Amino acid sequence: MNPLSITDIRLTRKDWLNLIFAVIVSRIxxxxxxxxxxxMFMTGHYAxxxxxxxxxxxxxVWFYRIIDNGYDLVPQWLGQKNAANWAFMPLQPFLGWIFSHLTSFExxxxxxRFGLAFASNLAFLFSIPMVLMVLKQLKISAATRSTMVWILCFSPYTVYSSAGYTEPLFIALVAGVFLFSYRQQWFWVAILGMLAAVTRNLGVFLVFPVLIIALQHYGIQSFLRFKTPALKVLAAIWVIPIGFFSFMTYLYFHVGDALAFGHIQIAWGRQLTNPFHWLMFGFETGGPKLYLTIMALLSFALNIYLVVRKYYAEALFMFICLILPLSSSLNAMPRYAFGLYPTFLGLALLVERYPNIKTPMLCIFSAASTFIAIGFFGHHFFTV
Known part of the structure; x- marks a missing residue:
């Protein structure tokens, strides 16, 4: 299988009908x-x-605070009043602000809140055809693509695509970057990559998989000799971080710290350390932390599978997006994993090779997605 070949990626009428039906059913x-x-099950204030x-x-909540008052000047949130909204990138709040004009609540x-939820649902709707086009580009079979629609719609953490989070937007943009990299359309790689980097800060690391795919296209000699295709790639790589660096510049002039988005993570107990420390911590602590540890290890196993299948660019990006959060905490590791395009590529490759697993996978995912949705709406932190 050659992931770099150009193919017809247009979705068929059957693809669209399956997609729309799955999205409607899953959201309901x-x-x-x-x-x-x-x-039924919750009591007290949150019920x-x-x-x-x-x-x-x-x-x-952090996103609508950004919409309402902009970025904080000083930390003022959480129990110790040591948290600020600098950790959250600006694209999702911007989209939420745009769609907030659709309603006129008192x-x-x-x-x-409505605008943010609408934005995440809309991004989710766009993310599925984007992933399908990538799978079609990679010559994944129609049967597997159809299955992946339902896996995407009922992935365990799909509730975040309905609740104002960045995950569906990040999946759509990252999948788009890979799709257009495969197809050597570097203008769109630059635009979508730049947007991904102001959706989640880890999007800035898309420069590495883009470079790997470009080297697979053109070879290193093309870059050493500054040939035209290589120059287009280099231009795209320069554009991808522009939005992210602009946000850093804004933070520098706004609060005096260009890295405030990272430094403020200490308010959530996040500090960079040895990721193996957190894995051992999960095994020793047990309970929810053990669950987070197991999910992290399963994510890395899928990451290794991408390497085995020679999807090096996708595997590298997935590794970066897993190892950096794990280096500061176990919290949210499953959500981070299921908010990545390479995760779903890995699942698609597994389903393609072992088609008998698709029914058990869908059953497990559907049950988990419902359970986690109840926990999330009920304000249980293990779902975060």
């Missing part, structure tokens, strides 16, 4: 069962909150 199931679970407040939790915060 996630919202209906998630909110029903909160009503009695209004709908939009129930949906817009955790990171979504409380403007509800407009922002």
């Amino acid at each position: 199931v996630i919202y209906a069962l998630g909110l029903w679970g909160v009503n 009695e909150q209004p709908l939009l407040q129930t949906v817009c939790r955790f990171d979504c 409380n403007p915060i509800n407009n922002y």
Whole structure:
């Protein structure tokens, strides 16, 4: 299989019907069962909150604070008043602000909550055809592509694609970067890569897989001799970090620290250290931490599988996006894994090679997605 060949990536009518049906069914199931679970099993304050407040939790709250008041001048949040919203990149709040104009609730915060949820659902809708086109580019079979639509829609952490988070947007943009890299369309690589880097800061590391794919296309001699195709690649690589560096510049003039987005992570107990420390911590602590550890290890196993299948660019990006968060905490590791295009590529390759696993995988994923949706809407931190 040659991932660098050009092929017809247009989706068929059957593809679109399957996609639309899966999206509608999954959104109904996630919202209906998630909110029903909160009503049935949760008690106290979080069981009695209004709908939009129930949906817009955790990171979504930080996003609407950015929409409402911009980026903080000083830390002022959480119990110790040592947290600020500098850790959150600007594209998702910007989209939430745009779509907040679709509603006119008396409380403007509800407009922002709606806008953020609408933005994440819309991004999710775009992410699926983008991933499908990538799989078609890589000559993954139609049967596997059809299965992957449902795996995407019912992935264990799909609730985040309904709750104002950046995961679906990041998947769509990163998948687009890889797709256009395969097809040597470097202008779109630059644009989508730049947007990915202001969606999540790890998007800036797309420069490395883009370079790897370009080297596979043109060879190192093309770069050493500064031939035209290589110059286009280098231009794209320079463009990808522009938005991210612009955000750093803004933070420097706004709060006096260009790296404030990283330094403020200490408010959530995150400091870079040996990732093996956190794995051992998970095994020793047990409970939810053990679950997070197991999920992290399974993610790295899938990462290794990409290497075995010779998808080096995808594997490198996945490794970076896993090892950096793990170096500071176990928290959110499953969500980070299921918010990556390479994760779903790895799952597609497994389904393609071992088709008998698709039914058990879909059953497990569907059950997990419902359980996690109930936990998320019920404000349980293990889902974060």
